Amino acid sequence: MKKDLVENFNVPEDKVKVIYNPVDIENIYKKSLTNEKLFSDKYKNLIAIGRLTKQKGFDLLLKAFSKLDNNYRLYILGEGEEKDNLIKLADK
Numbered sequence: 001m002k003k004d005l006v007e008n009f010n011v012p013e014d015k016v017k018v019i020y021n022p023v024d025i026e027n028i029y030k031k032s033l034t035n036e037k038l039f040s041d042k043y044k045n046l047i048a049i050g051r052l053t054k055q056k057g058f059d060l061l062l063k064a065f066s067k068l069d070n071n072y073r074l075y076i077l078g079e080g081e082e083k084d085n086l087i088k089l090a091d092k
Contacts, residue, residue, distance in 0.1 A: 039073070039075075044072045045072075046073065047076075047077065049076075050078050053082055058078075058086055059089055061074070
């Protein structure tokens with residue numbers, strides 16, 4: 001992608017920084033080959049991934065989720081300054 005920007009769009013090479021995918025795809029693939037289940041088939045599993053900050057609105061997600069019936073499970077994955085507050089909110 002960097003090469004494409006430099007060659008086709010005349011972006012100076014020193015202005016382009018490559019940020020590689022922070023998700024370990026190989027590890028996820030290996031885990032998918034095992035029989036170990038990460039989520040129960042008894043529930044509809046919802047997953048939210050992101051930086052745990054006010055701007056992301058995970059608090060609103062938790063409040064909305066609390067209105068659903070018990071057939072759902074919500075998994076919030078991430079790190080950030082709102083983590084402790086979100087855990088407290090989820091425990092209510």
